[in-house]
Amino acid sequence: MFEEKHIIACSYIRKTVKEEYPIGVILGTGLGGLVNLIDVKHSVNYNDIPDFPVSTVESHAGKLIFGKLAGRNIVAMSGRFHYYEGYNHDKVTFPVYVLKLLGINYLIVSNACGAINPMFQKTDLIIMTSHINLHFTTPLIGRNNSINNEKRIYNNDLIELAYRTAIMNSIKIKKGSYATVQGPNLETRSEYKLMQKIGADVVGMSTVPELIVAGKLGIKSLGLSIVTDLGFPDTLEVAKLSEILKAAAIAEPNLISLIKNLVPNLN
Numbered sequence: 001m002f003e004e005k006h007i008i009a010c011s012y013i014r015k016t017v018k019e020e021y022p023i024g025v026i027l028g029t030g031l032g033g034l035v036n037l038i039d040v041k042h043s044v045n046y047n048d049i050p051d052f053p054v055s056t057v058e059s060h061a062g063k064l065i066f067g068k069l070a071g072r073n074i075v076a077m078s079g080r081f082h083y084y085e086g087y088n089h090d091k092v093t094f095p096v097y098v099l100k101l102l103g104i105n106y107l108i109v110s111n112a113c114g115a116i117n118p119m120f121q122k123t124d125l126i127i128m129t130s131h132i133n134l135h136f137t138t139p140l141i142g143r144n145n146s147i148n149n150e151k152r153i154y155n156n157d158l159i160e161l162a163y164r165t166a167i168m169n170s171i172k173i174k175k176g177s178y179a180t181v182q183g184p185n186l187e188t189r190s191e192y193k194l195m196q197k198i199g200a201d202v203v204g205m206s207t208v209p210e211l212i213v214a215g216k217l218g219i220k221s222l223g224l225s226i227v228t229d230l231g232f233p234d235t236l237e238v239a240k241l242s243e244i245l246k247a248a249a250i251a252e253p254n255l256i257s258l259i260k261n262l263v264p265n266l267n
Helices: 004-014 032-037 094-101 156-168 189-197 208-216 241-265
Strands: 023-027 039-045 063-069 072-078 106-115 125-133 174-180 202-204 220-230
Touching: 004 094, 023 032, 032 063, 032 072, 032 241, 063 241, 072 094, 072 241, 094 208, 106 208, 106 241, 125 156, 125 208, 125 241, 156 220, 156 241, 174 208, 174 220, 202 220, 208 220, 220 241
Parallel strands: 023 072, 023 106, 106 220, 125 174, 174 202
Antiparallel strands: 039 063, 063 072, 106 202, 125 220
């Protein structure tokens, strides 16, 4: 299950980090503000960790942040990795194996996405309930005992806990299926139409590989998406990174509030 490279990376981090951090968070595009609420105990640069990938995307930092949020020990990945950066799934999911070795039991993964479902709008917060993998590969290829299923990836109890937490804290939230594409180019009108037909509510370029590995490793995981652009074929407009980051910034306080109020209930 674990390879020598995972163990070496974990051992390097353990030279600095002695405490247990049972909750992991992967922060997506424009969603790094959660770090500001963490009472930081340790910070480890990605490029110092053996074999750890380094993010090449604007707005993604490159640190593992260890500290307390709402009284709970958490480790946050400030900056994540994408298939379109040239990393294969093995490299994209490398941090999940390391986080598991460090002792996480829960993993919250966030992302920015485009709405395909016309009931969704910019700045909406979405709980992922399923996915469509349009990377056409999987991080489980070549690994023994790789059988996985949706119930292992999407924990219904955790989904419902997140939904109740949002409602109790007056956070508007929806549920939906997330399609992941290779990127980095955005989709054509025809591709958006196809994804609507096959049942996707939103589309992005990340998250699914990490959730698949988390399911394999027995980590209870939760995918959270912020809608930052619209993929409605009949009214399609050019998406700009500045506008995507602007929408993420508007919605980010709701995501931060949800995570802050959720983590005390992860036992």
